[in-house]
Amino acid sequence: MLTKNEIYEALVTDYTAEGQGVAHIEGCAVFIPNAIAGERVRVRIEKAQKTWAAGKIVELLEKSPHRVNRACPVAKLCGGCDFWHMDYDEETRLKADRVRTCLNRIGGEALEGLPILAAPSCQGYRNKAQYPVSSKKGRAYAGFFRAGTHQVVENPRCLILPEQTDAVKDAVMDYVNRYRVSVYDETAHAGLLRHIYVRRGAVSGEILVCLAVNGRKIPRPEALTQALEKIPGFTTLVLSVNTKKGNAVLGEEFITLYGPGCIRDTLCGLEFRLSPRSFYQVNHHQAQRLYQAAIAQAEITKADTVLDLYCGVGTITLAMAGAAGKVIGVEVIPQAVEDARDNAVRNGIQNAEFFCGDAGAAALELEKSGVRPDVAVVDPPRKGLNADTIEALARMSPRRIVYVSCDPATLARDVALLKARGYKLKNALAADLFPRCAHVESIVTLVTEK
Numbered sequence: 001m002l003t004k005n006e007i008y009e010a011l012v013t014d015y016t017a018e019g020q021g022v023a024h025i026e027g028c029a030v031f032i033p034n035a036i037a038g039e040r041v042r043v044r045i046e047k048a049q050k051t052w053a054a055g056k057i058v059e060l061l062e063k064s065p066h067r068v069n070r071a072c073p074v075a076k077l078c079g080g081c082d083f084w085h086m087d088y089d090e091e092t093r094l095k096a097d098r099v100r101t102c103l104n105r106i107g108g109e110a111l112e113g114l115p116i117l118a119a120p121s122c123q124g125y126r127n128k129a130q131y132p133v134s135s136k137k138g139r140a141y142a143g144f145f146r147a148g149t150h151q152v153v154e155n156p157r158c159l160i161l162p163e164q165t166d167a168v169k170d171a172v173m174d175y176v177n178r179y180r181v182s183v184y185d186e187t188a189h190a191g192l193l194r195h196i197y198v199r200r201g202a203v204s205g206e207i208l209v210c211l212a213v214n215g216r217k218i219p220r221p222e223a224l225t226q227a228l229e230k231i232p233g234f235t236t237l238v239l240s241v242n243t244k245k246g247n248a249v250l251g252e253e254f255i256t257l258y259g260p261g262c263i264r265d266t267l268c269g270l271e272f273r274l275s276p277r278s279f280y281q282v283n284h285h286q287a288q289r290l291y292q293a294a295i296a297q298a299e300i301t302k303a304d305t306v307l308d309l310y311c312g313v314g315t316i317t318l319a320m321a322g323a324a325g326k327v328i329g330v331e332v333i334p335q336a337v338e339d340a341r342d343n344a345v346r347n348g349i350q351n352a353e354f355f356c357g358d359a360g361a362a363a364l365e366l367e368k369s370g371v372r373p374d375v376a377v378v379d380p381p382r383k384g385l386n387a388d389t390i391e392a393l394a395r396m397s398p399r400r401i402v403y404v405s406c407d408p409a410t411l412a413r414d415v416a417l418l419k420a421r422g423y424k425l426k427n428a429l430a431a432d433l434f435p436r437c438a439h440v441e442s443i444v445t446l447v448t449e450k
């Protein structure tokens, strides 16, 4: 076991899923934030366990050629991004390698390389922001949580967001300070404003502002609306009533104070309505490329029925509808299903059907009622597929399963489970939808061996 507060010399060889550097010292894995593979460092141990330790760089002995000056002034404090200290080549290399390693180690593959769709820009790409708010000495401010804490780090200009999004945050905080709107304090479970949620359509420019509040009203709403109207694209202001303790940003109830309560955006040539609760990929450009890859990998024909599990507002479902005979989407959030149905209508798509429910339960029911999709698309949250979904897929036995994933570890686990049910891996591709952040998206296709 390593000794706490002791300084050791180490060679960084790899990265954790969260993007920290990994070195091995005396057989112990040491996690080192802001370290780059290939660097030799002196590291102070801050936490020591039997098999692992956490440390901080005290001296860079050999610097990686991929190390760069951080463009973001608060990068070291803010828990939002992970990679401002390295160039984008190293970031995409490590992301592709993470997907490849998971598929090999957990998924039983032997891939030697894996392509990645790198992003053309690392800045201004995020179409959604959720700013927690806090206050100090009577002044309220918004920002992002410091890594592993609920301390709010103020950041006048977040580089991964469009300027308009930060302008909304500034307008809301001006209003909050001017009208002395109270800020939520989680220890006391008191105070009104919890989060400022902003979503901006990358193509439409429409902006939805949603305030997550511990209550049902805000003071002087017209003063806030007037200020927001000065921001080009401002479309709607909504309150999300969240009076529960805990980390969830949005509550169940939404109260529209201005505008239609949702925005529109265009993706893959289709128009989508987006409610605050509905999922929508945060990087528009890269999402389009990801969906195009999904469509290509699906190899759909006009005779095919496509089942899209975890379909959100029907982005992939509707983008595939034109090539297919019929498309069926399943999604658990009722507002997203309403959006999906509306999206089919507004795009004149008549061969799409949407069901609201758990993907696994709905798929089992569809299977019982005789539905036999030729192609299945799954795009689950980080925890991956549940046992029911795997079972339903195995029983329905689609020719192809296109799996879009935001967590390579659960993707690889599910690939192994589907391989045990007679599928084999056909294509694997990583996609960078979150430049400067450790998350990586990937897409694989599984085909039946029969």
Ligand code: SAH
Residues within 6 Å of the ligand: 278, 279, 280, 281, 309, 310, 311, 312, 313, 314, 315, 316, 330, 331, 332, 333, 336, 357, 358, 359, 360, 379, 380, 381
């Ligand atoms: N394919 C869509 C959405 C992917 S995100 C797109 O790319 O836009 C994953 C979606 O799964 C979310 O919309 C989430 O609400 C939904 N979801 C989460 N758990 C689910 C479950 N158990 N059953 C069905 N949908 C679920």
